[in-house]
Amino acid sequence: MKFANKSFSFFVLLLLFPIFLLASTENQPLSVAGIRIEFILFALTLIGVAVFHHRTFEVALTGLLAIAGYKLFFDTGYHFQEHFFGQNSLMEQLSDKHQRQGEWSILINLFGLLLGFGILAKIFEDSGVPDYLPKFLPDDWKGPALLLVFIFVISSFLDNIAAAMIGGTVALVVFNHKVHPGYIAAIVAASNAGGSGSIVGDTTTTMMWIDGVSPFDVLHAYVAAIVALLIVAYFASFQQDKYQRITADPKEGTKLIYSRLLVVLMILVGAILSNVYYDMPALGVWISILVGATFIKIPWHEAKDAIKGTIFLLCLVTAASMMPVETLPNASWITAFALGFISAVFDNIPLTKLCLEQGHFDWGILAYAVGFGGSMMWFGSSAGVAITNKFPEARNVGTWLKHGWHVMLAYVVGFFVLYGTMGWHPSDNKSHTEPASNCKVIDCKAKINAESLNQSLE
Numbered sequence: 001m002k003f004a005n006k007s008f009s010f011f012v013l014l015l016l017f018p019i020f021l022l023a024s025t026e027n028q029p030l031s032v033a034g035i036r037i038e039f040i041l042f043a044l045t046l047i048g049v050a051v052f053h054h055r056t057f058e059v060a061l062t063g064l065l066a067i068a069g070y071k072l073f074f075d076t077g078y079h080f081q082e083h084f085f086g087q088n089s090l091m092e093q094l095s096d097k098h099q100r101q102g103e104w105s106i107l108i109n110l111f112g113l114l115l116g117f118g119i120l121a122k123i124f125e126d127s128g129v130p131d132y133l134p135k136f137l138p139d140d141w142k143g144p145a146l147l148l149v150f151i152f153v154i155s156s157f158l159d160n161i162a163a164a165m166i167g168g169t170v171a172l173v174v175f176n177h178k179v180h181p182g183y184i185a186a187i188v189a190a191s192n193a194g195g196s197g198s199i200v201g202d203t204t205t206t207m208m209w210i211d212g213v214s215p216f217d218v219l220h221a222y223v224a225a226i227v228a229l230l231i232v233a234y235f236a237s238f239q240q241d242k243y244q245r246i247t248a249d250p251k252e253g254t255k256l257i258y259s260r261l262l263v264v265l266m267i268l269v270g271a272i273l274s275n276v277y278y279d280m281p282a283l284g285v286w287i288s289i290l291v292g293a294t295f296i297k298i299p300w301h302e303a304k305d306a307i308k309g310t311i312f313l314l315c316l317v318t319a320a321s322m323m324p325v326e327t328l329p330n331a332s333w334i335t336a337f338a339l340g341f342i343s344a345v346f347d348n349i350p351l352t353k354l355c356l357e358q359g360h361f362d363w364g365i366l367a368y369a370v371g372f373g374g375s376m377m378w379f380g381s382s383a384g385v386a387i388t389n390k391f392p393e394a395r396n397v398g399t400w401l402k403h404g405w406h407v408m409l410a411y412v413v414g415f416f417v418l419y420g421t422m423g424w425h426p427s428d429n430k431s432h433t434e435p436a437s438n439c440k441v442i443d444c445k446a447k448i449n450a451e452s453l454n455q456s457l458e
Contacts, residue, residue: 036324041067045319046345049379050397056379057308060315067319083322103321105280106349107314109203112282113161113271114313114386118306119289120267121165121390122299127260130173134247137174143246144183145237147171148190152229155194156201158268159281160371164191164383168390178244184394185404186236188384189375193229196371197221197364200272203382204352205367206279211356213363213427220364220422221371228372228414235406263292306389313385320346331360333424339366340373340411344380348373360426365418372414375407 045063049056071078084103124130137143147170155163167187171179195201197219199209205218240246266288274284289298323346329335339351348370355361355370374381378388378400388394401408 037070038067038323041070042319042323042346045316049316056395057312060312060319064315064319067322071322078322103318106203106321107318109280109282110314110317110382111310112286113159114310114382114389115303115306116267116282116285116289117159117162117165117386118302118389119299120162120264120285121169122302123260123267123292123296124166124264125169125173126257126299127264128254128256129261130170131254132256133170134174134249137246139246141237141241143174143237144171144240145233147174148186148229148233148236151187151190152194152225155191156198157272158201159271159275160191160195160202160381160383161386162268162271163194164188164387165390167191168387172390174247175240175244176247179391180236180240180243180403181394181399182403182406183236183240183243184387184391185375185378185400185407186232188378188381188387189232189372189404189407189410190229191383192372192375192381193225193232196225196368200275202367202371204348204370206275207349207352208356208363208367213356217363217427218367220418221368223422224365224368224414224418225372226414227417228410231410231413232406236404239403259296263288263296266292306386309385309389313379313382316379317349321349331355331358331426333362333365333419336361336365336369337415340369340415341376343370343373344376348381359428362424362426364422365415365424368418369415372411376404376411377401 041063045059045067048059048063052059072080086104133147134143137146147167150170151163151167154166164187167190168179168184171183171187192202195205197205199205199215199218208218209215267285270284270288271281272284274287275281292298339355343351352366352370355366371381374384377397378384378394394400
């Protein structure tokens with residue numbers, strides 16, 4: 001224990017070291033071997049999360065402070081206010097969701113959703129529905145497989161965080177609180193897969209929709225997502241069945257509490273409506289919770305229990321958003337494939353924003369890559385962080401990779417099935433009516449003009 005504490009203390013000093021000693025005297029961004037110091041600090045933070053899996057909160061917070069400190073004091077080109085609050089006033093951004101440019105709305109949404117859906121999961125658990133489900137689920141390995149299909153389906157029209165939390169709640173009940181780590185990874189994978197082809201199923205696809213991408217341009221992501229689900233469900237279900245078989249019959253005296261089911265429905269509908277009309281799903285969640293508090297007892301302690309994991313994710317998302325990533329490689333299937341692996345450790349929200357600015361991606365392939373790719377690591381998606389609030393034993397990179405190996409296999413196979421059957425069909429979103437400052441404008445225009453010329457000649 002003493003050795004571990006000393007190692008952690010040394011790691012913290014290593015993270016903070018560049019702020020005090022490596023700052024450029026010329027007020028120019030510092031690089032080590034051609035790599036910006038922000039990337040090095042972020043990489044150290046991710047390594048720390050993997051190594052010190054019992055101190056992930058402290059590691060993420062220290063990493064954020066180190067990166068923010070360096071950006072604020074030594075990067076003269078960085079504008080803190082513009083990054084977090086945008087160029088327009090908050091009132092203008094609140095009145096028009098398309099004007100939101102800062103990170104504030106993303107962070108508030110994540111904070112509200114993770115805490116709100118934690119409460120939702122407990123209300124759903126106490127409604128009696130999970131106790132009834134063994135009556136409808138097969139008693140062998142097909143039971144956990146069917147549960148993953150259920151999670152996939154509800155994630156297509158709900159937020160993937162909600163789908164993962166509901167699925168995790170059901171798993172705790174039907175498997176007598178003995179859930180295999182590989183199956184926990186499969187729950188996250190199923191929720192992310194289900195949301196990848198739907199504009200209301202994942203934050204990244206909703207961002208594409210708001211930016212002008214047609215809902216039909218992401219729909220073919222389901223070709224890969226269904227293949228990935230089948231692979232994950234097959235292997236994870238055998239893992240779970242061998243570890244703890246599903247409960248054969250419902251508990252005696254189980255009753256449905258319809259008032260709690262009503263609140264669950266209110267929360268889900270509120271999230272969808274406020275997401276569509278205000279781009280703030282957390283707003284609808286918490287309005288519904290407060291209304292529901294007038295006629296049922298709300299388990300407020302669930303929010304308290306989830307606060308640490310929520311702040312952990314916000315630290316990683318905020319740190320990732322401050323990375324000096326101004327351009328991506330040219331849009332291609334290879335770039336999209338690589339982004340899937342990057343999404344496992346680098347938050348997919350800023351990655352998606354960069355892709356939308358650059359344009360000319362196949363949005364269905366990209367949606368699958370950045371959506372499902374985050375399932376390969378427990379902190380690679382908000383659904384993963386949310387589910388580990390219920391299953392803290394899964395907050396271990398080694399355990400996740402060892403038992404959830406089928407998620408990576410599913411990602412690769414699903415990607416190439418999609419690419420092999422549908423091909424690569426890039427299209428532009430409406431943001432390209434005005435060239436984005438970070439986009440390779442000349443390259444984009446040249447490709448578009450070349451395609452227009454070819455169509456005219458044909």
